Amino acid sequence: MRAGVVIFPGSNCDRDCVHVLRGVLGQDVAEVWHGETALEGLDAVILPGGFAYGDYLRAGAVAATSPIMPAVRAFAQAGGPVLGICNGFQVLLEAGLLPGAMLRNHVQKFQCRPVHIRVESTRTPFTRALREGQVLRLPIAHGEGNYYAPPALLATIQDSEQVVFRYCAPDGRVVPEANPNGSLNNIAGVCSPGGNVLGLMPHPERASEAILGSEDGRLIFESLIAFVESRRPVPVG
Amino acid sequence: MSTTLSRLDPQAVGLTKAEYEEIRRRLGRDPSALELQLFGVMWSEHCGYKHSRLTLRALPAEGPGLLQGPGENAGVMDIGGGWAVAFKVESHNHPSAVDPYNGAATGVGGIIRDVLAMGARPIALLDSLRFGPLDDPRARRIATGVVAGIAGYGNCIGVPTVGGEILVDPRYRGNPLVNVVCLGLVRRDDLARSKASGPGNVVMYVGARTGRDGIGGAAFASEELDERSERDDRSSVQIGDPFTGKLLIEATLEALRTGGVVALQDMGAAGLTCATSEMAARGGVGMDVALERVPLREDGMRADEILRSESQERMLLVVHPEAAERVAAVFRKWGLNAAVIGEVVAEPELRLTLGGRPLAALPPYTLADAPAYRPAASEPQRLWDLWKLEALPPEPDPRDALMTLLAFPDIASKRSVYEQYDHSVQVRTVVAPGAGDAAVLRLHELAPKGLALAVDGNGALCALDPYRGARLAVAECAADLACVGAVPLGVTDGLNFGNPEDPEVFWTFRQAVSGLADACRALRIPVVGGNVSFYNESPEGPIPPTPIVAMVGLVDDVRNSPGMAFRADGDVIVLVGEPTGELAASTYLRTVHGVDAGRPRDVDFEVHQRVLGVVREAVRAGLARSAHDCAEGGIAVAVAESAIAGSLGVDVVVPAGSHRGAPSSRRDAVLFGEAPSRIIVSVTEHAVPALFTLAAQADVAVTVLGRVGGARVRMAVATEGPPRRDVDLSLEELRNAYDSLTGIFA
Numbered sequence: 001m002r003a004g005v006v007i008f009p010g011s012n013c014d015r016d017c018v019h020v021l022r023g024v025l026g027q028d029v030a031e032v033w034h035g036e037t038a039l040e041g042l043d044a045v046i047l048p049g050g051f052a053y054g055d056y057l058r059a060g061a062v063a064a065t066s067p068i069m070p071a072v073r074a075f076a077q078a079g080g081p082v083l084g085i086c087n088g089f090q091v092l093l094e095a096g097l098l099p100g101a102m103l104r105n106h107v108q109k110f111q112c113r114p115v116h117i118r119v120e121s122t123r124t125p126f127t128r129a130l131r132e133g134q135v136l137r138l139p140i141a142h143g144e145g146n147y148y149a150p151p152a153l154l155a156t157i158q159d160s161e162q163v164v165f166r167y168c169a170p171d172g173r174v175v176p177e178a179n180p181n182g183s184l185n186n187i188a189g190v191c192s193p194g195g196n197v198l199g200l201m202p203h204p205e206r207a208s209e210a211i212l213g214s215e216d217g218r219l220i221f222e223s224l225i226a227f228v229e230s231r232r233p234v235p236v237g
Numbered sequence: 238m239s240t241t242l243s244r245l246d247p248q249a250v251g252l253t254k255a256e257y258e259e260i261r262r263r264l265g266r267d268p269s270a271l272e273l274q275l276f277g278v279m280w281s282e283h284c285g286y287k288h289s290r291l292t293l294r295a296l297p298a299e300g301p302g303l304l305q306g307p308g309e310n311a312g313v314m315d316i317g318g319g320w321a322v323a324f325k326v327e328s329h330n331h332p333s334a335v336d337p338y339n340g341a342a343t344g345v346g347g348i349i350r351d352v353l354a355m356g357a358r359p360i361a362l363l364d365s366l367r368f369g370p371l372d373d374p375r376a377r378r379i380a381t382g383v384v385a386g387i388a389g390y391g392n393c394i395g396v397p398t399v400g401g402e403i404l405v406d407p408r409y410r411g412n413p414l415v416n417v418v419c420l421g422l423v424r425r426d427d428l429a430r431s432k433a434s435g436p437g438n439v440v441m442y443v444g445a446r447t448g449r450d451g452i453g454g455a456a457f458a459s460e461e462l463d464e465r466s467e468r469d470d471r472s473s474v475q476i477g478d479p480f481t482g483k484l485l486i487e488a489t490l491e492a493l494r495t496g497g498v499v500a501l502q503d504m505g506a507a508g509l510t511c512a513t514s515e516m517a518a519r520g521g522v523g524m525d526v527a528l529e530r531v532p533l534r535e536d537g538m539r540a541d542e543i544l545r546s547e548s549q550e551r552m553l554l555v556v557h558p559e560a561a562e563r564v565a566a567v568f569r570k571w572g573l574n575a576a577v578i579g580e581v582v583a584e585p586e587l588r589l590t591l592g593g594r595p596l597a598a599l600p601p602y603t604l605a606d607a608p609a610y611r612p613a614a615s616e617p618q619r620l621w622d623l624w625k626l627e628a629l630p631p632e633p634d635p636r637d638a639l640m641t642l643l644a645f646p647d648i649a650s651k652r653s654v655y656e657q658y659d660h661s662v663q664v665r666t667v668v669a670p671g672a673g674d675a676a677v678l679r680l681h682e683l684a685p686k687g688l689a690l691a692v693d694g695n696g697a698l699c700a701l702d703p704y705r706g707a708r709l710a711v712a713e714c715a716a717d718l719a720c721v722g723a724v725p726l727g728v729t730d731g732l733n734f735g736n737p738e739d740p741e742v743f744w745t746f747r748q749a750v751s752g753l754a755d756a757c758r759a760l761r762i763p764v765v766g767g768n769v770s771f772y773n774e775s776p777e778g779p780i781p782p783t784p785i786v787a788m789v790g791l792v793d794d795v796r797n798s799p800g801m802a803f804r805a806d807g808d809v810i811v812l813v814g815e816p817t818g819e820l821a822a823s824t825y826l827r828t829v830h831g832v833d834a835g836r837p838r839d840v841d842f843e844v845h846q847r848v849l850g851v852v853r854e855a856v857r858a859g860l861a862r863s864a865h866d867c868a869e870g871g872i873a874v875a876v877a878e879s880a881i882a883g884s885l886g887v888d889v890v891v892p893a894g895s896h897r898g899a900p901s902s903r904r905d906a907v908l909f910g911e912a913p914s915r916i917i918v919s920v921t922e923h924a925v926p927a928l929f930t931l932a933a934q935a936d937v938a939v940t941v942l943g944r945v946g947g948a949r950v951r952m953a954v955a956t957e958g959p960p961r962r963d964v965d966l967s968l969e970e971l972r973n974a975y976d977s978l979t980g981i982f983a
Binding site for chain 1: 388392393394395478479480481483484570571572655656657658659660661662663664666667679681685795796983
């Protein structure tokens with residue numbers, strides 16, 4: 001797989017994503033500067049976490065207008081897998097590539113700690129190798145992860161299986177105590193109607209090696225890799 | 238100001254008449270009004286280390302692996318495999334007293350740029366904080382503001398905050414301490430320096446524009462705080478922009494990779510004045526600088542404002558002329574300013590001009606080498622009285638004492654604080670804040686090796702005996718590192734004291750430095766650099782002498798680094814080291830009985846090294862399932878903390894041992910008495926003989942205290958006669974006490 005990791009000014013998890021994809025999973029990675037306007041020869045695009053443009057406006061709002069974003073939109077519209085992690089999720093929301101919006105955490109504070117999320121849908125490239133109901137342990141690190149959607153939109157995305165992850169207790173129960181930021185219905189990740197664009201607040205790249213305490217995040221990347229490889233034409237001979 | 242300032246009024250810029258005479262002697266003439274202002278900031282205590290420099294010479298600054306000692310922007314140690322670490326501590330006490338959020342935020346930004354100036358990528362931050370009691374509204378406002386400022390800056394720039402400490406004491410009410418440590422990683426071959434060289438090389442200003450913030454900040458840091466500080470000194474506090482700080486990290490590292498950068502330095506305290514004069518002085522060269530080329534935030538800034546501004550996120554570079562455009566392009570790519578403002582000249586003279594008009598021309602050393610003083614020192618006689626422990630109060634119920642200690646802010650869980658800090662970015666954090674005695678970062682560059690970091694200080698002990706207190710701080714850092722299996726590499730020290738012109742304060746400074754020096758020599762590690770912050774006084778008086786020690790160590794294999802949490806039912810809890818603890822100068826006496834007295838115990842570093850050696854070996858051999866130093870609150874608190882962290886109960890019996898400071902019949906001395914060189918380790922039952930063998934080989938005492946298991950924490954003191962269970966509490970009760978800070982910070 002050849003994945004592109006987009007670097008906005010203020011991204012700070014770009015190197016971590018590159019490390020996991022290239023160093024841990026042995027994939028080919030292109031570091032894509034936000035000022036570029038084309039995404040050539042990529043199988044997947046990742047928008048990493050951080051504070052793009054400082055997030056002095058709403059998180060992700062300025063990055064959503066970066067020169068690279070039209071190419072990301074075109075890539076997504078062509079069915080290419082796009083993964084937004086944390087700030088990358090916020091950018092995808094602001095760009096209108098995912099439904100809903102992010103509010104400040106209900107606790108009004110940045111939260112950095114491991115959480116559990118439950119896989120709600122396996123129809124995305126990032127979750128197809130997982131089980132529905134499977135519980136993953138991943139760290140969060142954000143101040144604006146309080147997912148919101150107006151009631152009608154919320155009903156739509158729930159009905160159309162666009163909720164991909166929910167915060168849950170270690171045993172998988174989706175309960176209010178497991179919600180770290182006040183997200184509606186414990187939503188931790190949502191996808192586009194086609195399923196190929198996914199945004200999630202927890203950081204799978206920080207949980208992809210045993211030494212860091214969890215390898216659950218790697219399952220998301222491995223699912224993506226398997227999806228990309230399965231789409232490749234089988235070489236003949 | 239420059240127009241109204243009398244040429245002959247040194248006091249107006251914080252200098253003495255004698256210092257003015259020294260300036261005249263060095264220049265062979267009167268300084269101009271502007272030059273006098275430059276001397277005012279460069280010869281401030283904050284920049285010039287006037288009262289500390291001679292004393293600091295006592296600190297050991299040599300040793301194997303030392304690549305850069307004091308005198309640069311940060312110290313550097315070799316860690317093998319072609320890699321090195323740069324680290325440094327910096328204080329931001331006065332700005333944090335006046336504007337807690339921005340004071341702390343810019344403290345983070347400043348120390349990061351010091352590490353960056355060595356060519357290193359910042360990979361970790363730690364904070365050592367001191368506040369007044371948190372039930373005091375002002376202390377609380379400062380504490381929450383400081384924590385928010387650290388989070389606001391550190392989270393945005395993507396450097397994990399992996400550890401630190403928070404201690405409270407009424408003596409910090411008027412003058413909090415905010416010391417920030419940064420650690421950076423650099424390839425040995427890519428180490429950068431700040432020594433300007435090469436006449437004809439250009440002087441390039443990069444980063445944010447210069448504004449009117451932080452003007453005179455260095456001078457402000459060199460005065461005592463008073464009632465008007467909060468109102469009048471706001472303009473001395475810099476305002477940080479972490480987004481620009483993050484861009485500056487990436488752009489600077491990328492610019493260094495061009496190979497065109499000869500030298501660089503942060504523009505921190507005393508801004509452009511400090512960077513130009515220090516870089517030129519270090520290289521024995523001069524600089525021509527045209528101030529009109531400095532990127533400004535607003536029109537109409539005066540020369541003295543441009544020169545003394547402490548606007549954040551700026552660096553000064555010396556660049557090969559043919560590389561200038563390439564280097565500038567890197568900064569512009571990152572949306573930052575880059576402007577050639579001058580050039581290096583052979584003649585050692587710093588020549589500042591504005592629109593062609595000469596403003597100042599003077600040898601750089603005259604500014605950079607402030608005079609050094611040997612202040613008077615006198616031992617405070619009252620110390621002898623404080624060392625006498627009167628008849629001790631009767632023992633309270635040990636359960637209540639344990640709960641009180643666990644809830645005391647110095648000991649209580651800092652979870653509600655460190656969860657506000659991004660501590661997992663950069664995917665290195667193996668032992669996270671709160672999980673172990675030291676933070677552990679893996680080095681995928683040198684896997685399975687890693688780095689361990691700890692920071693410790695104890696103003697209350699140093700107030701009673703600054704020499705022993707400083708030694709105890711070094712010993713505790715080393716113990717913290719041993720608990721994760723790390724061998725110490727080096728130390729950076731943050732020395733926070735009151736007014737050095739007060740002989741009793743200066744005596745405590747000298748004693749503390751002497752204690753640090755002796756302790757580091759005993760451990761055979763260098764002090765690679767540090768920070769001195771004097772004039773930490775408020776109308777309530779001086780702060781306790783507060784040397785803060787940050788120690789960096791190397792871990793062979795991070796997969797073996799244990800946390801402090803007990804791991805499994807049935808594991809055996811072993812005390813490595815002598816059981817003996819003392820009540821004198823203990824946290825127990827101070828918090829439970831309100832007795833702040835007694836002489837702190839001293840460290841026997843020969844014994845200490847042997848104890849730590851056993852723990853390190855146990856970790857390396859994969860025997861230690863948990864390891865936790867017995868610090869504040871003694872054995873009882875250490876065991877309780879490991880139990881809470883692991884959500885596992887214990888049943889332990891603590892031997893009475895012998896006690897020098899209190900009658901051995903006192904159970905509180907056994908449970909809560911303090912002493913260095915004692916570490917609680919848990920091992921599986923099968924590993925007990927191996928641990929005992931290690932201890933026997935090193936002639937170190939080991940005692941089985943009991944076992945992990947159940948949901949209650951049970952402790953008894955081993956005495957003659959029928960056993961008595963002194964503590965029997967549920968994990969829930971203990972955790973409620975331990976989480977006392979949640980309501981304050983969360």
